[in-house]
Amino acid sequence: MIRLDTREPGFEAGFSALLDMARDTTARVDAAVAGIIAQVRQEGDAALLDLTSRFDRWTPASAVALRVTEAEIEAAVAACDPALIAALDHAARRIETFHRAQLPQDLQLDDPAGLTLGMRWNAIDAVGIYVPGGKAAYPSSVLMNAIPARAAGVARVAMCVPTPDGVLNPLVLAAARRAGVTEIWRIGGAQAIAALAWGTASIAPVDRVAGPGNAYVAEAKRQVFGRVGIDSIAGPSEVVVIADAAQDPARVAMDLLAQAEHDESAQAILITDSAALAEAVARAVEDALKTLPRAAIAGESWARNGAILLTRDLDEAATLCDRLAPEHLELLVAEPRALFARIRHAGAAFLGGFCPEALGDYIAGPNHVLPTGRTARFASGLSVFDFLKRTTWIEPEEAGLHAIGPDAVLLAEAEGLTAHARSIAMRLGQ
Amino acid sequence: MIRLDTREPGFEAGFSALLDMARDTTARVDAAVAGIIAQVRQEGDAALLDLTSRFDRWTPASAVALRVTEAEIEAAVAACDPALIAALDHAARRIETFHRAQLPQDLQLDDPAGLTLGMRWNAIDAVGIYVPGGKAAYPSSVLMNAIPARAAGVARVAMCVPTPDGVLNPLVLAAARRAGVTEIWRIGGAQAIAALAWGTASIAPVDRVAGPGNAYVAEAKRQVFGRVGIDSIAGPSEVVVIADAAQDPARVAMDLLAQAEHDESAQAILITDSAALAEAVARAVEDALKTLPRAAIAGESWARNGAILLTRDLDEAATLCDRLAPEHLELLVAEPRALFARIRHAGAAFLGGFCPEALGDYIAGPNHVLPTGRTARFASGLSVFDFLKRTTWIEPEEAGLHAIGPDAVLLAEAEGLTAHARSIAMRLGQ
Structure with missing residues (x-):
């Protein structure tokens, strides 16, 4: 763990090193992925059967077996703990409400010069959602990716999820059903992204692909970009917690560890104007680590990437935060709204003492898919x-044509585009 | 030029071939660009001096000479035809009005469960605008890239434009001044993109890079993506004109050629339900080509990529248009609003007989940077x-924490993320 104090001379060098720290150790798999995409484009469904049998260790009888049936979905939902199904539904309702509130209005301007101008919003026709399998199969991610698509009005949401050894995750299927996913395919890896982007005899192509995944999935998204739209390619996750002297060190420590437990590359940073809190949180992290099931991961993340930054005041904390542009920002201070107004760059903010970041991961309503690695400077959740x-x-x-046409003709001629100029001039009677 | 008729048996095969036509012949320059970016990152300003002297055939005395001075900008503006400056100002005012009208509202939801949720919009701090030099140095592109940035509230807009043989384009400088560009650098190619993304001693790094460019610029944008945001990488331009029997063939032909004159890879497609208009436009295109200065380019584009599609009715025209998802769409029909309501996928639409597409290229107000190559299915201007x-x-x-916290704890535990669950539970007094 890195400790820096803005009053000490080495601060700027240490902070710059923190900013430039490369946490993303994703392997380069360009050639392997290019081969998989080419195989899916050439062989279609047959490639999906072959690659599934090779990578997921089960052999679908035919392409039909790649699609999860209604009966399988219903059986999965029935197998889940009803309290969990109710919690999923509670979360889904809140996420729907927040995302529907985001829906923008069409624009129409009636220009007195004699023109009407406008901007119309339309949903994309078809979207593919990738859901990782195995240990990182998170039902919450299904909700967070599929609900915004459906709230936007996307008619067709095709989900791909690998089922290693043929095993389906019931809560993932329940989340997909609740979120309004319209078809579920048990296909993973780069082959799933290729099938969504290019289509096969069984799977119709989509227009956009979203959702997290491993290095193969991320590289496949990169390679199909342009053919379809993609979401941003997420790096390791991070949190900045700004806390004042009045906070409970045990809570601050657990919030930091909730980030650190994601994986060893995750980063948790405390910024505080209280030397006493800094000390107390450092001790509380060590205490809490002794009791956590994922202590090995969280401890490694904290040791390697964790940081405590001591500042003169909260204003200075805000300035450092903007340079970090964190994915998640907790404001554990007496006046969180005032401090939030001072900060320009963060993916999502969690204000006040009743708002551990995990509330936002699951249930509050805003999305948990957020810009990582300082990209909140220019990107959004x-x-x-x-x-x-x-x-x-x-x-x-x-009248409108006559009001604006002559100046357009001048500009087109200045750019040497004669047909542009004439297409206007001939309507002006010139 | 391709001619297809929906009533003929070969139509679907021909139309599919049209959809899959690869017009983008951009050379692969990955390695060369990677080398240039590495040189700029290592050597900073010295690399910019070296590369400018090599590629732009002039040798800046020092890094200071890379920045265009206020005096140079004022001299350029003074050298321009006042009528052109007035036309530029007219266009800029209209573009500003339209883009300011796009500005979204912040969102705040007061949830009766005891939470406040919100979404806040912020401008990016610093943006780089690339402007191609030489024959494709278009003042209109300066307005279309820089004005939306300034309307959004971006404080710093750094423009890079190559000046082959040291020659500045006065109207490009005048457009930059009018659009609110805050600094102008005479640097081109991949080295400009590298300097904007990584910064040098002279040029502070930006957060996002936008603007068109050649194959080197496009590849450089691809390679710096993630470090900074980028705009979409534009392919060859295209127009679909849907016209009914009542239209003037000469106007339709000139509108098609206004697209075709951009470059040989451009594509102009007429869709009509009138066999007579189809014939007349085909003849009018040949006639107009005899009189155009850029006939060689426009003729090559029309011969290679142009198409006339004859349909049973306008409804069928709308269906074909959605499959093409064109960058530009002209609706030269009696009821353009009704037809526009039927169409889901297009970058920008031009409604009615008084709206040649070129009006939108220069002056109407909406942006002329639009999604090409069928990407209007998922992308926007x-x-x-x-x-x-x-x-x-x-x-x-x-109260809000207690209303939603328990279900979040359940979901976190189901995902095996214990610290997430505890960060909430300890605040619930559990």
Whole structure:
């Protein structure tokens, strides 16, 4: 764990090193992925059967067996703990409400010069959602990826999830059903992304692919980009907690560890203006680590990437936070709204003492798919905007054409585009 | 030029071939670009001086000479035709009005369960705009890239433009001044993108890079993506014109050629329900080609990529249009609004007989940077949204934490994330 104090001379060098720390150790798998995509494009369903048998250790009888049936989904839902199904439904309702509130309005401007201008929002027709299998199969991620798509109005949401050894995760299927996923395929890895982007005899192609995945999935998304839209490729997760002297060190420590337990590359940073709190949290982290099932992962993350930054005041904390542009930002301070107003760059913010970040991971309503690795400087969390696109439009009356046409002709001629100029001029009677 | 008729048996095969036509012949320059980026990262300003002298055939005296001075900008503006400056100003005002109207509202939801949820929009801090030099140096592109950034509230807009043989394009400088660009650098190619993304001693790094460019610029944007945000990488441009029997063939032909004159890879497609209009437009295109200065380019584009599709009715035209998802769509029909309501996928639409597409290229107000190559299925034109990002936030009261916390604990435990669960449970007094 890194400890820095803004009053000490080495601070700027240490902080710069923290900013430049490369936590992403994703393997390069470009060539392997290119081969898988080529195979799916050439062989279609046959490639999916072959690759599933090779990588997921089960052999589908035919392409039909790749699609999860209604009966399987119903059996999965019935097998889940009813309290969990109720919790999933509670979360889904809240996520739906928040994302529906994001839906933008169409724009229409009636220009007195004699034109009407507008901008229209439309949902994408078909979207693919990738859900990782195995240990990282999170039902909450199904909700967070599929609900915004459906809230945006996407008619077809095709989900791909690998089923290693043929085993389905019932809660993932229950989440998919609740979120409004319209078809579920038990296909994983780069082959799933290729099938979604290019289509096969069984799977119709989609227009956009979203959802987290391993290095193969991330590289496959990179390679199909342009053919289809993709969401951002997430790096390791991080949290910045800004806390003042009045906070409970045990709570601050657990919030840091909730980030650190994701994986060894995760990063948890405390920024505080209280030297006493800094000390107490450092001790509380060590105490809490003794009791956590995922202590090996969380401890490694904290040791390697964790940091405690001591500042002169909270204003300085806000400035450092903007340079870090964290994915998650907790404001454990007396006046969280005022401090939040000072900060420009964060994926999602959690204000006040009743808001551990984990509330936002599951149930509060905003999305948990957020920009990592300082990309919150220019990127945003997943939302309905990722599943909508805009068409602008112009409708001039004859007067409007005459009001703006002559200047357009001048500009087109200055750029040497004669047909552009003439297409306007001939309507002006020139 | 391709001619297809939906009533003929070969139509579907021919139309599929049209959809799959690969017009983008961009050379692969990955390795060369990686070398240039590495050189700029290692050598900074010295690399920019070296590369400028090699590729742009002029030798800056020092890094200071890379920045265009206020005096140079003022001299450039003074050298321009006042009528052109006035036309540029007219266009800029209209583009500003339209893009300011796009600005979204922040969201705040007061949840009766005892939480406040919100979504806040913020401008990106610093943006780089690339402007191609030489023959494709278009002042209109400066306006279309820089004005949305400034309308979004971006404080710093750094423009890079190559100046082959040291020659500045006065109208490009005038457009930059009018659009609110805050610094202008005479640097081109991959080295400009590298300097914007990574910074040098002279040039502070930006958070996002936008603007068109050649194969080197496009590849450089691909390679710096993640370090900074980028806009979409544009392919060859295209238009679909849907026209009914009542249209003037000469106007339709000129609108098609305005697209075709961009470059040989451009594509112009007429869809009509009138066999007579199809014939007349085909003849009118040949006639108009005899009189155009850029006839060689436009003729090559029309011969290679142009198409006339004859349909049974306009409803069928709308269906074909959605499969093409064109960058530009002209609706030269009696009831353009009704037809537009039938169409889901297009970058920008131009409604009615007084709306040649070129009006939108220069002056109407909406952006001319639009999704190409069928990407309008999932992508949108440049807008203020490209220069804004969102931060979601949550602020529960104690009652709100108790209302939603227990279900979040259940879900966290089901996912095996114990620290997540405990960070909530310890605040619930569990």
